[in-house]
Amino acid sequence: xxxxxxxxxxxxxxxxxxxxxxxxxxxxxxxxxxxxxxxxxxxxxxxxxxxxxxxxxxxxxxxxxxxxxxxxxxxxxxxxxxxxxxxxxxxxxxxxxxxxxxxxxxxxxxxxxxxxxxxxxxxxxxxxxxxxxxxxxxxxxxxxxxxxxxxxxxxxxxxxxxxxxxxxxxxxxxxxxxxxxxxxxxxxxxxxxxxxxxxxxxxxxxxxxxxxxxxxxxxxxxxxxxxxxxxxxxxxxxxxxxxxxxxxxxxxxxxxxxxxxxxxxxxxxxxxxxxxxxxxxxxxxxxxxxxxxxxxxxxxxxxxxxxxxxxxxxx
Amino acid sequence: xxxxxxxxxxxxxxxxxxxxxxxxxxxxxxxxxxxxxxxxxxxxxxxxxxxxxxxxxxxxxxxxxxxxxxxxxxxxxxxxxxxxxxxxxxxxxxxxxxxxxxxxxxxxxxxxxxxxxxxxxxxxxxxxxxxxxxxxxxxxxxxxxxxxxxxxxxxxxxxxxxxxxxxxxxxxxxxxxxxxxxxxxxxxxxxxxxxxxxxxxxxxxxxxxxxxxxxxxxxxxxxxxxxxxxxxxxxxxxxxxxxxxxxxxxxxxxxxxxxxxxxxxxxxxxxxxxxxxxxxxxxxxxxxxxxxxxxxxxxxxxxxxxxxxxxxxxxxxxxxxxxxxxxxxxxxxxxxxxxxxxxxxxxxxxxxxxxxxxxxxxxxxxxxxxxxxxxxxxxxxxxxx
Numbered sequence: 001x002x003x004x005x006x007x008x009x010x011x012x013x014x015x016x017x018x019x020x021x022x023x024x025x026x027x028x029x030x031x032x033x034x035x036x037x038x039x040x041x042x043x044x045x046x047x048x049x050x051x052x053x054x055x056x057x058x059x060x061x062x063x064x065x066x067x068x069x070x071x072x073x074x075x076x077x078x079x080x081x082x083x084x085x086x087x088x089x090x091x092x093x094x095x096x097x098x099x100x101x102x103x104x105x106x107x108x109x110x111x112x113x114x115x116x117x118x119x120x121x122x123x124x125x126x127x128x129x130x131x132x133x134x135x136x137x138x139x140x141x142x143x144x145x146x147x148x149x150x151x152x153x154x155x156x157x158x159x160x161x162x163x164x165x166x167x168x169x170x171x172x173x174x175x176x177x178x179x180x181x182x183x184x185x186x187x188x189x190x191x192x193x194x195x196x197x198x199x200x201x202x203x204x205x206x207x208x209x210x211x212x213x214x215x216x217x218x219x220x221x222x223x224x225x226x227x228x229x230x231x232x233x234x235x236x237x238x239x240x241x242x243x244x245x246x247x248x249x250x251x252x253x254x255x256x257x258x259x260x261x262x263x264x265x266x267x268x269x270x271x272x273x274x275x276x277x278x279x280x281x282x283x284x285x286x287x288x289x290x291x292x293x294x295x296x297x298x299x300x301x302x303x304x305x306x307x308x309x310x311x312x313x314x315x
Numbered sequence: 316x317x318x319x320x321x322x323x324x325x326x327x328x329x330x331x332x333x334x335x336x337x338x339x340x341x342x343x344x345x346x347x348x349x350x351x352x353x354x355x356x357x358x359x360x361x362x363x364x365x366x367x368x369x370x371x372x373x374x375x376x377x378x379x380x381x382x383x384x385x386x387x388x389x390x391x392x393x394x395x396x397x398x399x400x401x402x403x404x405x406x407x408x409x410x411x412x413x414x415x416x417x418x419x420x421x422x423x424x425x426x427x428x429x430x431x432x433x434x435x436x437x438x439x440x441x442x443x444x445x446x447x448x449x450x451x452x453x454x455x456x457x458x459x460x461x462x463x464x465x466x467x468x469x470x471x472x473x474x475x476x477x478x479x480x481x482x483x484x485x486x487x488x489x490x491x492x493x494x495x496x497x498x499x500x501x502x503x504x505x506x507x508x509x510x511x512x513x514x515x516x517x518x519x520x521x522x523x524x525x526x527x528x529x530x531x532x533x534x535x536x537x538x539x540x541x542x543x544x545x546x547x548x549x550x551x552x553x554x555x556x557x558x559x560x561x562x563x564x565x566x567x568x569x570x571x572x573x574x575x576x577x578x579x580x581x582x583x584x585x586x587x588x589x590x591x592x593x594x595x596x597x598x599x600x601x602x603x604x605x606x607x608x609x610x611x612x613x614x615x616x617x618x619x620x621x622x623x624x625x626x627x628x629x630x631x632x633x634x635x636x637x638x639x640x641x642x643x644x645x646x647x648x649x650x651x652x653x654x655x656x657x658x659x660x661x662x663x664x665x666x667x668x669x670x671x672x673x674x675x676x677x678x679x680x681x682x683x684x685x686x687x688x689x690x691x692x693x694x695x696x697x698x699x700x
Contacts, residue, residue: 045362048366093675101665149355150358153351153387154350214328224371230374233332241388244385245381245384247360290327
């Protein structure tokens, strides 16, 4: 073992002692048990990104672990019955609530909740004979309640995928029918297709130059800004919701989005001028035409999708 | 123009998103997803910055994990309640940064300096004006009624005369003193009735010394003399044995007069006895600025007392160890301070179910208290509707 590894092991052991001292109920866990889990978590969230992380960062990280939740989980993993009772008593409502949110009906929710408890306990056994439950993946970095909700959500998605595969053949037939209907309808003269500006929009928008410039501009944004663009435009979240994911307030998200839009405009314009030889006035005119044409196009589009209640940029 | 600029990009991005441009924007089929712990730690913003950045990259590409993180973040209400503090912090930082930027210092510096000079000038002018008004007010009654010092000297003369009289003929002197006392009472009455704002007279030197007892009240003019200087007329007790009872009475009166005189002097001779009886507001207005400022905390205390009384008279309930007071149709945690950001949770919503699942006490609060409830729980404020 290298000197660095020894030093980290020391820090982890001290951190484990502190964690046990911090916990309201340490559940008679040994320092070694806690240290083992803490070390694994440290590797995952700190040392993987920065193998030479300073001592202070390591200490702060360990201090940020949820001591009570982690002790409870470790005790459950160790097969302590009282710990299991506590876990079920404290979190059965959370699991049920998350299962209800992820299920279409009460029976499915109940089934999902039962599956979660089974997954937590672990139906299979590891090499050392201990149950291979999902609890082994809880790091203590977030709350146990939140982690359980995440477990329920993941399990629900998995179950949904399995069911989707089973009924795929039937659905394919249904999709084919729908596709035929859409095809038939598309030949009808609708108000959207009749409007000349919309055709113009499509043409303008289809031009690879503007599209490529915009794609490149988005890719050049910082990760946080790109995530905001994804959440707001692609996932159709409100600014408040996007802000919650990013950990910022709605107003901050709004300011950030405004800045991103301004940045994107500048980058796209520069790209059109520098890469494709557009003049300044051509770029300006293209933006104006696109805005004019897209506005009418999107009104129809958004109206048809019933999401047009809010004005642009202020969702 | 700026708004239009934003809208153009806004519209372009919307169009791309709707036309299935996800792949163009880095949306890819990822084989490995974040595990539950990573998703939850991201949603709860409990990750170190480097790890968070790594997972942000994944979330940009993976709509499935992004959706899950979104659901987790929204189910806990995280970021919605804590954010205002962050916002204030950031705003303050931004404001400070922008205040001390080179551009601001170059252009706004001189403007601020000019404004500062103007403000200081206005304040100084107002203070001087107030000072001069105050001096004028102070001098006006003095010139009209004789200054307190003049009053004192006149009363000293009177005291000497009374001393002489007391020494020579106590019964007569007693009678005179009683007459003076009566005239003084009459003067007070008239002062109270007429307030004598316009013409405070030199009462000290024009006190009628010879006046019939019966006509004392009637004989006083409506612009009655200022009672305060008149009150100084009782002489100090003479060291004679005769007229002991009268002397003891005059001693008390003298002490009372001295107290009045002290009060009079304390108020710089501006507030007369009649004015003391006027509504407190007026006398307060006439106090110097410092005096008014000194009285301000007392006022606040009174308001606080009234508020407390109102509060104690309101309906208060204790649920789940928290105390709530009724405010209209709402219940507000007594520890809640106005302006704190609250997480809005509607009863029956998914967020509500998730919350009460974690915090059964909130369920108890929501069920026992009707209407909107603002509850403080574990450092967070929840607005239950």
